[in-house]
Amino acid sequence: MYRTHTCGELRIENAGNEVTLAGWVQRVRDLGAMTFVDLRDRYGITQLVVDENTDKAVAVAIVELGREFVIQAIGTVRERQSKNKNIPTGEVEIALSEINVLSPAELPPFTIQDDTDGGDDLRMKYRYLDLRRDAVRENLVLRSKMAHAVRNYLNSKDFIETETPVLIKSTPEGARDFIVPSRMNEGQFYALPQSPQTFKQLLMIAGFDRYYQIVKCFRDEDLRADRQPEFTQIDCEMSFVEQKDVLEMFEGLTRHMFKETLNVEVDEFPWMPYSEAMEKYGSDKPDTRFEMLINDITETVKGKDFVVFDSAEYIGAICAKGCAEYTRKQLDGLTNWVKRPQIGAKGLVYVKCNEDGTFKSSVDKFYSQDDLKAWAEKTGAEAGDLILVMSGDKKHMLDALGELRLEMGKQLGLRDKNVFKPLWVVDFPLLEWDEESKRFYAMHHPFTSPKPEDIELMDTDPGKVRANAYDLVINGVEIGGGSVRIFDSELQSKMFSLLGFTKEEAEAQFGFLMKAFKFGAPPHAGIAFGFDRLVSLFAGLDTIRDVIAFPKNNAGRDVMIDSPSAVAEAQLDELNLKLNLKEKK
């Protein structure tokens, strides 16, 4: 062994011990007649000291040390004359008797310390150096603990951890697949899984009863701060269960993770229908840390000759508590904010509810004090509050009001990272109409079961059919989702035909699954959590990159290893591939 102790464990009780440490040089403080060296490893920092009693050879060697050298230090633990209360090893130091440079280091491009001077690009390029920093490493330690908590919990509930293939088959539904050419099967391709969906259902048919896997999934779509081309799911499936059973089980899992890793107790998870989430929060992933609900005031405000409102399909409002004092500048700022192309609202109407009980609005020309009072009653606004109103087509306005609500919540400091408000959003629509291709798409995926009471609607009004599908949402982040599955091959066929598959297409794409259903399929349901998002939420971060050891950038590139990259002509030839790159304009 290169060491007898780590750099984080020596204490005053060890005084007098002969020890050997190994680690990285954090900093050298040369005071002339004596020199201090901070030696770092993942466990902590221990101070080494050279003074007039130290062997000359050691004193000479210490001068040559630079940042991030890897050294072995041998010496005696002793009590410090001046102690450092800020670190656990601060009462002791090592009087050096021998020092060995195990590996010298070039000067790092940024400093390895908590408040590093490195920008994002540089830290990504030298990710292995960034990972030496406590702050970054701690995120990955948290991730490891959370993965352990998942396994402990699910193992205790008789789940079987099963691996499923990574080289699978491309399917047309859902996200774009990453594809992998097959050398042995000329002209054919594997796809990397967007999720192990069909395999976990087959495991249920195989009688595994309870399955889970912490598994990499792949989607070839454009990226965001919370989206990577490869990401990790906690993937689960259960047999002989209904929606309620799944939600209880995974509420238990979530609660267990909060308790084990953050020592946080969270309230029972409320169930909110999708329709309510959309109407009151303007989102299918509501942030329930604060109220400021959206109110439909369409009927209240129409008929006063204000043409903008009278011609609108929907008029909605939110009430920002205590914001009546907003200045003209602030209100203009909000107006411009909602008029940005990303939100795309035409404008913003405000009503200030003054402390003296009067109202001041941007539409005073059309509305009396009594009219505005009615608005206030409708939105629950009291003296000192600010009502913000938008009008237009309903779907768009709910979306815009939802965004404005989040922005106001942010401005008012209502989105506290240390508060966790989980909920289940349930009763999602089964299908989603796509204007462009004039067909229905599965909102969740094609194996999702409709609610039994809505099955009749599949023939008459498919868009109205609700699914036994559910999402776990925490603090406005979609953490995961799942559904009760179809286990009847007749119903599954019907679903495929609603999605516009011909019998032949369905057979070619999912024949193996439909066939399997004919050999005795148990009722089953499942769920998958986005593990990266869950870890970043627990860590209080806005990006999942910081909880992934080696993440990719905005464009799906790994700037450290520089991938993706071109391959040799011979490799392409072996795969019978020819590039056909389009000319850039």
Add this chain to the structure above:
RNA sequence: GGUGGCGUAGUUCAGUUGGUUAGAAUAUCGGCCUGUCACGCCGAGGGUCGCGAGUUCGAGUCUCGUCGUCACCGCCA
């Protein structure tokens, strides 16, 4: 595919209305220093202002293009 921000010393940034030799902090190197722990003090070196074109007597600064990066919309469960 689209919109916007950023790109200046190893690093993080400042740089006025377009005007002399592009600055600060930090890091690095050298000197001094016996209790530092963000050590301190003195000194030094360090620049293709992302790249290319244009406007101009003159461009870090203005315009266009391009590359890189980040955020968002489209896309994605």
